[in-house]
């Protein structure tokens with residue numbers, strides 16, 4: 001399966017996918033990495049792995065709609081089977097999502113604590129268990145059909161950073177496992193129910 005990965009930051013999820021894809025039996029390969037900004041570690045990781053990159057900065061387009069079309073065209077040029085939004089900080093337009101099956105990770109157990117501050121909100125709420133969610137992106141914020149989830153216990157002495165780091169470790173393993181299974185076995189999305197396997201796609 002051909003993967004295009006979109007990043008805006010450190011790209012540790014991207015790195016986990018690049019590492020997994022080094023084994024041909026994994027069944028997927030990162031054919032391109034896209035970003036909405038320059039100078040980020042995610043792009044350096046792609047360069048180091050010899051993967052082509054592209055950047056589409058919203059400010060370089062006359063309107064958000066032009067950017068929406070540009071990012072779709074840039075991604076489409078690589079003919080992906082799957083797009084992975086890995087810490088990508090822009091919402092993708094409905095046309096983009098209709099064209100590309102797009103997965104995203106969220107550092108909380110959806111539908112709890114959507115948005116930019118999953119680990120902080122979980123700590124503030126005082127939950128004892130939080131985690132990470134892999135989901136199919138839809139037009140909401142962290143609302144799409146759930147592909148996989150992994151629980152992470154909140155420690156008494158956790159702060160936002162320590163909790164987020166532990167979530168990210170679990171999140172990367174979940175992402176690598178699920179993307180590999182999807183690449184090898186397919187995925188079917190029926191309403192809110194997601195099934196991996198049975199040659200679904």
Ligand code: GRF
Nearest residue numbers: 009010011012013087105107
């Ligand atoms: C991850 O925690 C992801 O869930 C969130 O942003 C973080 C991205 O980290 N959306 P990285 O850029 O992959 O290191």
